[in-house]
Amino acid sequence: MRSKREETILPHPLLIALLVILLVIYLFPILWMYISSARSMSDFVNNPLGLPDSLHFENYRQAFEMANLGHHLLISAFITIISVLCVTVLSSLAAYSFSRLTYAGKNLLYAFFFIGLILPVQSFLVGMFIEFKVLGLLNTLSSVILPLTALSLPLAILLMKAYFDTLPSSLEDSARIEGASTFQIFYYIIMPISTAIVVTVITFTAVNVWNEFLLPFVMIQTENLKPITTSLYVFSTKHSAQLTLKLAALTIIATPMFIVYFVFQKQIQEGITAGALKE
Amino acid sequence: MQKNNWYILYALPAVILVTALIALPTIFTVLFSFTEWQRFNITGFGTLRHYARALKDLTLGKAFVHNFLYILFTIFLEVGAGLILAGLVNHLKHSIVYRGLFFSPLILPSIVVGVLWRQIYAAEGGLLNTIIIALGGKAVSWLDQPYTMISVSIVSGWLFAGYFMTIFYSGLSRISRSVIESAIIDGATPFQVYTKIELPLIKNLIMLSLLIVTTGGFKGFDLFQIMLRRDPMESGIVLPTLLVRIFFENQDIGYGSAISMILTAVVVLIMVIISLINKAVGEVEEY
Numbered sequence: 001m002r003s004k005r006e007e008t009i010l011p012h013p014l015l016i017a018l019l020v021i022l023l024v025i026y027l028f029p030i031l032w033m034y035i036s037s038a039r040s041m042s043d044f045v046n047n048p049l050g051l052p053d054s055l056h057f058e059n060y061r062q063a064f065e066m067a068n069l070g071h072h073l074l075i076s077a078f079i080t081i082i083s084v085l086c087v088t089v090l091s092s093l094a095a096y097s098f099s100r101l102t103y104a105g106k107n108l109l110y111a112f113f114f115i116g117l118i119l120p121v122q123s124f125l126v127g128m129f130i131e132f133k134v135l136g137l138l139n140t141l142s143s144v145i146l147p148l149t150a151l152s153l154p155l156a157i158l159l160m161k162a163y164f165d166t167l168p169s170s171l172e173d174s175a176r177i178e179g180a181s182t183f184q185i186f187y188y189i190i191m192p193i194s195t196a197i198v199v200t201v202i203t204f205t206a207v208n209v210w211n212e213f214l215l216p217f218v219m220i221q222t223e224n225l226k227p228i229t230t231s232l233y234v235f236s237t238k239h240s241a242q243l244t245l246k247l248a249a250l251t252i253i254a255t256p257m258f259i260v261y262f263v264f265q266k267q268i269q270e271g272i273t274a275g276a277l278k279e
Numbered sequence: 280m281q282k283n284n285w286y287i288l289y290a291l292p293a294v295i296l297v298t299a300l301i302a303l304p305t306i307f308t309v310l311f312s313f314t315e316w317q318r319f320n321i322t323g324f325g326t327l328r329h330y331a332r333a334l335k336d337l338t339l340g341k342a343f344v345h346n347f348l349y350i351l352f353t354i355f356l357e358v359g360a361g362l363i364l365a366g367l368v369n370h371l372k373h374s375i376v377y378r379g380l381f382f383s384p385l386i387l388p389s390i391v392v393g394v395l396w397r398q399i400y401a402a403e404g405g406l407l408n409t410i411i412i413a414l415g416g417k418a419v420s421w422l423d424q425p426y427t428m429i430s431v432s433i434v435s436g437w438l439f440a441g442y443f444m445t446i447f448y449s450g451l452s453r454i455s456r457s458v459i460e461s462a463i464i465d466g467a468t469p470f471q472v473y474t475k476i477e478l479p480l481i482k483n484l485i486m487l488s489l490l491i492v493t494t495g496g497f498k499g500f501d502l503f504q505i506m507l508r509r510d511p512m513e514s515g516i517v518l519p520t521l522l523v524r525i526f527f528e529n530q531d532i533g534y535g536s537a538i539s540m541i542l543t544a545v546v547v548l549i550m551v552i553i554s555l556i557n558k559a560v561g562e563v564e565e566y
Contacts (some may be wrong), residue, residue, distance in 0.1 A: 007369075007370040007459065007463065007469055007472070008369065008370050008371050008469060009366050009367060009369060009370075009469045009470055009473055010367070010469075015367065015371065018367070019367060019368070019377050022364075022367075023377065023380055023381070026380075026381065026437070027380065027383075027384075029395060029396070029399055029406070029437070030384070030395075032399075032406055033395050045404060047409070048404050048405070048406055048409045049406065049409045049410065049413065090292050090293040090296065091293060093289045093290070093292070093293070094289060094290040094292075094293040094294070096289060097286050097287070097289035097290045098290065101282075101283070101286040101289065102282040102283075102286070103282065103283060103284045103285070103286040103287045104284050104287070105287065106287075106290075109287070109290055109294055112294065112297070112302075113293075113297060115297075115301065115302065115305075116297050116301050118547070118550065119301065119305060119543065120494070120497070120498045120542065120543065120546055121498070122498065122500075122518070122519055122522055122539055122542050122543070123305050123308065123539055123540075123542070123543040123546075124300075124301055124304035124305040124307075124308055124539075125304075125308075125522070125526075125539065126304075126307075126308045126311060126522075126526055126532060126535050126536045126539050127303070127304030127305060127306070127307030127308035127311065127536075128300065128304035128307075129526070130307060130311070130319070130532065131303070131304055131307060133319065146296070146299075146300055147300050149296060149300075150296045150297050150299070150300035150301055151300075151301070153293050153296060153297055154297065157293065182283075182286070186289075207386065210388065211387075211388035211389065213388070213389050213390055213500075213501045213504075213505070214500050214501065217504070217523075218523065218527065228388075228390075229388050229389070229390045230390075232390045232391075232394070233390055233394075233504075233505060236390075236394045236397075236505075237508060243398060243404070246394060246398070247395070247398065250391045250394055250395055253388065253390075253391055254387055254391050257386050257387055257388070257391075258383065258386065260386070261383060261386040262379075265379050265382075268386065269379075269382060269445055272385065272442065273442065273445050273446050273449065
């Protein structure tokens, strides 16, 4: 029996050295963003590759105010919370019915959700824009929340159903004998033991909705209603020359994302790659 | 299993949302592509004019070429790099640390990635040119022709190499230990084990990745819009940015819808072709 080490593609010390070098190169853009965001403009222009002469933490405050980040972060948070809430409730209800209940047309409805996984947003963007224009929803937060919820549902339903399918039916049988209703079984028995999948669905839906660029870019032109992604786009085009402030704004947005990622790494990786693996 | 047709109510809210926001708008877009428009007013129906116009549109042709280049580059920079990275950490203890870090750029919103890399590629004062000049080279306009597509593709590779690494790693970790151990006893080197035994076993995942990259290559909008902005020279125009330009800047709904449908047809066609190839390859191997 050989030790586990020798099965790696390169000898151990060499492999670790190679991986560390690769990672330093790979993550250098992010490191550079953090370093440069704390430099003064003149210092940065002199040598974009250098270290700060002194730390200019006032960059962050200035970027925060200039880009009105507080306001746009709140809008993003509102959009994300409402969308995630809707996706979690609607997808768990639908997945429960697909997995544990029987009714006419069930398989057809389940198959219907796959069109949402196959069609690119571009297939219905024009139709959706006109639909929203007619309904008077353009330039409202609904014009982003509604499509983001609908777009997140198919994958969330797929993941939830796959999870519910693994739960033993004996769980419900005894509850049913004691007179529990279908909804009570869903709410008091199925959901409490499914927190793992619910956390996965919540985290990756939240990340996707928070990061969304195309929909608010198309639907929301009112400056005040823009989420953080499209408001930063406007900020970066307006203040092209304020390089260090721009990088400071990016740093402010990136840092909480990294924290969320390192806390929920497993769920986020699972959610983001599940779209591919379940197809 | 309980049977009661009223249970459909559990699925109904989700069905209604997907119908109203995905299915119906898709049908509208199909109809719009055969409709005559005066800005936002319908003036006639049943025209093939928009599709005829698409056939002669040089910018559309340019966008197609760019999309194909993007797909070609990202197959190497995303899937190829993902295979190499997965191979490097395969069978490595604590590989989760490396996988987690290579995956981490994907967590960033595209606006952060796009603005950051625009700054890295900037012709004057950009990080890349600063390094090149320090090494004695000449500054290059990375976001202009002929470098535009490779520059954007590199950012895409930077984002997604860790994603494909994670997909391949999850496949590799499911391969039974006995297969690998017997190969090692037979004297195979770890490199031979990876390329000759393990990679063929995750062939399905590699095919799936090619499918994701090829169809994804026609959907990418954010990086192109954020890094190239209005792109007046059209040096990096692709189908999704062309669509947004035609629809939202020129307010040409009919033609925009036709471009939508062409894009949809291409994506669906690629899915069908790749799944047919996958099936054919699978059948050959059964003999």
